[in-house]
Amino acid sequence: MAPPAGRLRWHHCAAAEVKNEPILEFKHGSPERAALQKALEDLKGKTEEIPCVVGGEEVWTKDVRYQLSPFHHSHKVAKYCYAGEELLNRAINAAMSARREWDLKPVEDRAQIFFKAADLLSGPRRAEILAKTMIGQGKTVIQAEIDAAAELIDFFRFNAKYALQLQHEQPISVPISTNTMVYRGLEGFIAAVSPFNFTAIGGNLAGAPALMGNVVLWKPSDTAILSNYAVYKVLQEAGLPPNIIQFVPADGPVFGDMITGSEHLSGINFTGSMPTFRHLWKQISEKLERYRTFPRLAGECGGKNFHFVHKSADIESAVNGAIRSAFEYSGQKCSACSRLYAPDSLWPQIKARLLEEHGKIKVGNPVDDFSTFMSAVIDEKASTSRLLQGRVSSDCAAC
Known part of the structure; x- marks a missing residue:
């Protein structure tokens, strides 16, 4: 079903106006510095309770962990829990139950969510996401600004812009034939495995597949739980429906075994160590007969x-x-x-x-x-x- 013409025109206009997010300087006396200092003060000594989110429900398991501030070890910035095998299986089933409806949703509607999330991060949620990145991951104000604000905002806005543009990229048609390309999500779930060092990468590894019509299991890094959960909540506030992204901190080997053991695995979006990515690749290659499709693997492992x-x-x-x-x-x-x-x-x-x-x-x-x-x-x-x-x-x- 095509979206109403007015909404489509709004999206085209919004996409055409996308620009890189300005990097703020946080000078003395500036409103952004005052907002950030307040957000940092609000977090001092505070431990945020962060559950797994599966099927749109907040779930606590018995495997409780803590994220510590890297420069203040006595400060437990987050209390969270690991998803075990049973909960990860529930997450896969919940994601699969929403896959078809989400994939059929017009890309204009999906892009709207990410444009709104970018606006929230650019405005009312900026100080919060910066403060949680600084306290939880040890970033300086400028490193947090260029990562958790500017880069993540750019990811969401430009991804949405290009997703809209992509729909108009069609193969050449010549009389008497008409060739049409239909862009759709994969026929399973995507596992997003994100690192500690960039809040933006967490949001992008989980967000980009969801934008394109996929359902996602997001395993954040244990040392970036605080900021990654804040990004997840921003996406929910922007209108992301339940079940599209499952937020599931987990033990790495357990998560790897569960996703590669599922017939519904369609892809892995990964940033982390080379040994871990090689291990995941090997696990998949040994189970190819099990999968309904050929899983796509996208891995970024740093370098020199x-x-x-x-x-x-x-x-x-x-x-x-x-x-x-x-x-x-x-x-x-x-x-x-x-x-x-x-x-x-x-x-x-x-x-x-x-x-x-x-x-x-x-x-x-x-x-x-x-x-x-x-x-x-x-x-x-x-x-x-x-x-x-x-x-x-x-x-x-x-x-």
């Missing part, structure tokens, strides 16, 4: 980012770029510079300036001091990993 400095480069620009890339958010992202190639002619100057700027890096609590440049790594496991990487780098430099 490098900077290549040309002899004509501006030294200050190269140094500032390298420092920011390598040390912002403690290097916990795929865009973090871990290699720098410089010509012999520039290296003495670059090295001197790198050491000078490195010495100015301010490490601390990003909530109490907005001038903090680098905060704590996400957890003890990450801390051990960083120490080992530092030893390897020092040994290599000595060689």
Whole structure:
């Protein structure tokens, strides 16, 4: 059924006007700084209770966990629970019960939800999502702003814009034949497995498939529960119906076994470690006869980012770029510079300036001091990993 003409025109107009979300500066005296400081104050010492959400119902299991603030370990920012096998099976059934109706809903209606969610994040929910990303994931104000606000808003708006445009991409027809492409969701559920380091990735891994007519099981990272649940609630507030996205924190191996063991698995949308994605891929390959369709796997596993400095480069620009890339958010992202190639002619100057700027890096609590440049790594496991990487780098430099 085609949507009313007036609504269709509104969507075309909205899509045509989509622009990148402006990045706010949070200067002293600015309204956004005041709003964020209030949101941060409201969260101090608070533990938010976050259930699994299955079939539109909030469910608590006996496997209760806590998310700790990475720079204030005594602060339990969230109390949540793991979904076990029984609850994950319920989530799959609930998702499948809603799949057909959601897939048949006009894309204009689905896009409307994501446009509204972006508006909520841009306006009344911005301070909340930033504060929860800062306290829960240890991000500085600027790192939270470019992630949990600007990038996530852009994901929702541009995804919706392109989903609307895609409907008009049709194969060529020549007399006497007419060729038509129908865009529809997959005939099963999508498993969205999201990481801790970008709130935006969580919203996008679960949101993009839902926008395109799919039902989703969203397993957020244990160390990003607080912010990811806030994104989930924003989608609900924007009109996302129950059962379209099931919010199911879970033990990784249990979740992997359940989704790959279901005949209804249609795809995995994943960001995380290479060993985990390889394991999921192997599990699926060993069970191909079980599935109703061939599951689609989309995985982003980071990598080694490098900077290549040309002899004509501006030294200050190269140094500032390298420092920011390598040390912002403690290097916990795929865009973090871990290699720098410089010509012999520039290296003495670059090295001197790198050491000078490195010495100015301010490490601390990003909530109490907005001038903090680098905060704590996400957890003890990450801390051990960083120490080992530092030893390897020092040994290599000595060689």
